[in-house]
Amino acid sequence: MNRLDRLIAVVSPNTALKRQEARHKLNILNSGYGNHGASRTKKSMFGWNFKGGSTNEDVIKNLDTLRQRSRDLFMGGAALATGALKTSRTNVVGTGLKLKPSFDAEFLGLSEEEAKELKRTIEREFDLWADSKVCDVMGLNNFYELQQLAYLSQLMSGDCFTLLPLIQDQNSIYDLRVRVIEADRCCDPEKKDNKDIQGGVEVDVNGTVRAYHFVNQHPLGSSTEKKEWSRVEVFGESTGRRNVLHLMESERPEQRRGVPILAPVIESLKQIGRYTEAELMAAVVSGLFTVFVHSETGELLENDIDSDSEQTESENQEPLELGNGSIINLLPGEKIETANPGRPNAVFDTFVTAILRQVGAALEIPYELLVKHFTASYSASRAALLEAWKSFRMRRTWLASDFCQPIYDEWFGEAVAKGRIHAPGFFDDPVIRKAYTKAEWHGPSPGQIDPLKEVNAAEKRVTNGFSTRERETAELIGGDFEMNHRQLVREKKMRDEAGLSTEGGEKSEQVLEDDQKFSEE
Template identity: 60%
Template sequence: MIDKVVEVVSPERALRREAARRTLRVLNSGYGNHGASRTKKSLIGWNHKGGSPDDDITDNLEVLRQRSRDLYMGGPLATGALKTLRTNVVGYGLRVKPQIDADFLGMSDEEADEWERHVEREFQLWAEDCDAGRMLDFYEMQALVFLSMLMSGDVFCTMPMIERPGNPYALKIAVIEADRVCNPPGVTSPNIRGGIEVDQFGAPIAYYIAQKHPLDSKSMQNKWARVPVFGERTGRRNVLHLMEFERPGQRRGVPILAPVIESLKQLTRYSEAELMAAVVSGMFTVFITSKTPETPLGEAVPLEQQVDVTDENSYELGNGAIIALGEGEDVKEVNPARPNTAFDSFVMSMTRQIGAALEIPYEVLVKHFTASYSASRAALLEAWKMFRMRRSWLISKFCKPIYNEFLYEAVARGRINAPGFFDDPIIRAAYSNAEWYGPSQGQIDPLKEVNAAKIRVQEGFSTRAREATELTGSDFEMIVRQRTKEEKMMREGGLLTNASENQEVLGVPGVENEE
């Protein structure tokens, strides 16, 4: 009301009041003076608009996935990053070591050891033929699932029951690529986005899985199946959704290369351009100037020697060929000045930034260890923090749930004796407890690493079982059993003649030979 009165009486004063009001709106305070400033010239052009997790992630996944896969197929650095993660996190496969709660279950140590060895044998039998597609074993599926999750952002696994002759177990694993979980045509419900239906709390209750891959150029028609997350009668999980969360309320995963897609693509283009320039510089390259462009440039290379016979406008020079010039034509030499001396340092700088975003130190990413022992070891240790974290994630989201499903069927079929398994969840948890072991950390100086492990065991900071796993990826109990057998064979063969030699071989101070 006041503004309207002032505007009638004094338009100039009304204009000044409006200008002052606009100025107040843009005055900054706190973070508004820094990262949230709307007046700094360095930040005015920043396109910072964001949205919900579905707006920012789910709606952009189609482009992110395809660009990520394209980089994997054609970008050496991207391929190396993903394969480095796969090899160090999964390697030859994560192996199970049952660790049941024997005290709670009322079992002696000998009974628990025998039960655990029996379960290992049964699980190995199941693991050899667990793929619904009959192409991979369980350990190869770990590598596929992990690599697909990195490349596409997430991956899905169903657990159908398929009876096969000669196989006592029906549980199988079917790996589903991320693209196949999507909204069917015509579905507009706000609770269904990215092929995932959620309840009022945001918990997934069903997945919409396409029968064929949506990007398959040969498929004409497609059908979708609505698969509940949990079974209605048993409450057991039907679908495993493997993804890493970065925001609350997130439904779909983000490819690990997403933050560095532009950097990787530009670096790949730059490398290809430098490679082509280096190839050209290795040839005697000339420009031919002509006053009569319609006239062919000298004599043609024989048809059988031409590289591009389909393009009539291309002209080729053979190795050591001398081609006569036409009338009015001249030759000018070209020197592309390659290789570029700044190429390596620039690529190294960009690789460090990309490695930082992927949590892979530069030395590990490019397999280039030229620094000191301490620096190289620090890079390996930093990388293995991330490798162990991702391995723990894979065990929690993929290995353990499937191992629990295996125990369900094995106990139900009577192949494994577990009294009370179906009666009480805490008893089931006591039987299901297990450790998972994978490839050990690389060693720069094995002697120093072994001595450090020895001191940790002697001082009580670690155990022989843990150190055996960390150094060699082996099971300490299996090592002891094998070494006992070997020592017996050596004594019987006369290779060990006294207690001191036996003590030296075993490496256990203060232990006397019983003989």
């Protein structure tokens, strides 16, 4: 107790005791993070309104507003929002993630020829289903277009649902169908029957997701049809078959619904949109060179008089209008004032660039890629693209594991059941089933800023055993090495038969020799 407290204790012991108690509480509050981010005494922290909650309060209760604002930004509320989502969609999905079967031939006891034949059969059969729009319940998109739809919907709405019904169609060999459902339709039913349902997601006592509840119409639609909910189990009770795919990015444990990717930057994007519109309007006004005529007599110019009103001006007075090199006499007491907004604003680009760098950091899209403007050096531009592709590859992996692979597993099971693919033991052992359905999904390549440098780097990776020709072909141009190899063989044979021997032919021969050595190793 200091001298002041001792003096106060003599006069008012209760006051001194309260001071001592308050000081003790303050010491507790200001320990550890209380001295920094959790401080309640620093002036810099005053006025910080905060209130945390569970994932239900923080996420689910705010989702409706977040979704609608995110969609509004995408549909024209902010051009940068549209560009950001489409940039991610184009780089992650592009023309679609292509199947590359990579089953465990050694475990399955397949010879090299049997493995090649099975691989070609799987690719042929899967293309028969995936390239056709019959795979879509609505019949509008093929499998690769459905990937774009599901991914873009997940970015915009926070999550996306996919049902996998079996529908017989005389025009299709396979019955598997893909039905993509927008996030809003998964919501709480009017009667929960004492089940733990939040945001339309039902969990059991262990917190395991057991079912989803879908309404028969879009909640934001204008339909007068009575709302009815359908409970769809994640796995079929009798068959164990996967019924629902939930595409979302989890941010917190026990989170049941996803958050739109634009959520952290909604305010910034909206304000940037408003600022851009205001600057554009000011520039248009400046370009029109608007002139105001100031009159001390209060008389109106002829152009301002309504056609139905009486003409009070002299018939000899000429209308005032701007013209090339025109000299116009004004009435006594009149003078002109011009509206000069001072546009375009010289600092507009600098300010917008600073904000967009922050937006790009939040979306994991570098500024250069966000605005498609590359003016830096080769090293800086390449660093920006490499940083962006860390995020794109991560999201591509999620899309492949949460959307493409589960659908492929269901398709493979149907193909085996119908005898289209011969896979002994597929339904007998989960390990064998996994060995057969193992696959890789390759999408469009990142592209090259300097193709020669990229190709040389790929060649060295293959030479030193850090990668394979197959992987490098897929990463560089999104192609298929085996198809390239077969085509090179045919071209070499055609050139030999024609008696051509050029540097290109000799180079192709060397490539074939290298391929032969690589396969033998």
